[in-house]
């Protein structure tokens with residue numbers, strides 16, 4: 001049986017940012033106008049090595065599922081289909097499998113061996129309409145996943161959130177650490193986060209969520225240099241006005257604003273005073289006492 005014709009958008013969609021949103025909305029519109037089904041083809045992760053991803057596979061699917069698209073297809077990276085000649089990908093996957101009639105993509109999208117299947121290449125193929133979407137700009141700056149990654153690496157969470165059109169988040173399971181936080185007067189929820197996820201360093205105003213419940217908080221992402229530097233980045237969150245027990249189930253942290261960079265303090269008293277100040281600033285941000 002022949003499946004319904006489709007309007008297809010293809011991309012890596014790392015972060016599912018505001019530019020991606022525009023691309024998906026245009027795909028939905030094209031599908032509606034022509035009575036086609038709407039399809040998003042997303043690469044599981046960037047083909048080229050990156051310092052960390054904005055969205056892990058599951059997060060990407062969750063973000064893409066917020067749009068009323070008919071179908072989401074996730075392609076493994078690397079996969080045979082992505083490494084094949086662009087003709088194979090085009091004929092077997094896009095035309096025969098998806099019945100694509102319209103393809104929408106960003107200027108720089110390319111698939112197939114040696115990135116031969118570029119937008120220019122697609123334009124030359126018969127029986128297909130190609131719509132290239134110009135990159136969306138914010139205050140004159142082009143939105144892109146690599147730009148957002150660079151902003152996060154600089155700790156510019158405000159800039160990154162603007163381009164994402166949402167607050168940057170990450171999830172993990174809480175784990176028990178050395179118990180120093182409570183002794184310090186600031187207990188923290190420590191999260192184990194997938195090593196592929198990009199984490200900005202610093203102290204942030206944040207929201208912490210578990211089972212749909214959100215709490216105002218402060219989060220430190222760093223190496224804790226004052227207490228004997230750790231090898232890998234640690235992520236710890238002190239919840240404002242909370243003194244219960246945080247359950248050992250999936251927890252998500254949303255970063256709202258950077259307060260400062262992490263630093264090595266001369267002694268515990270100085271670190272304690274600084275965390276007290278961070279906490280006060282976060283309370284002011286949320287307008288809570």
Ligand SMILES: Cc1cc2nc3c(=O)[nH]c(=O)nc-3n(C[C@H](O)[C@H](O)[C@H](O)COP(=O)(O)O)c2cc1C
Pocket residue numbers: 177178179180181182184186188190203218219220223224225226227236237238261262263264265271275278279
């Ligand atoms: C808001 C906040 C800011 C922090 N800032 C720093 C910092 O600048 N330098 C540092 O060495 N540790 C910092 N820490 C980490 C503390 O050293 C950490 O909470 C303490 O070591 C507790 O460790 P534990 O998880 O083993 O109990 C910060 C923690 C929080 C919650």
Ligand SMILES: Nc1ncnc2c1ncn2[C@@H]1O[C@H](COP(=O)(O)OP(=O)(O)O)[C@@H](O)[C@H]1O
Pocket residue numbers: 174175176177178179180181182183186187188189190237238239240241242243244245246247
């Ligand atoms: N305000 C709070 N913010 C974060 N965790 C809190 C808070 N109040 C109580 N807790 C509890 O304290 C635990 C962390 O205590 P802490 O001494 O920092 O231990 P750890 O060494 O595991 O970081 C949390 O897992 C949580 O159950």
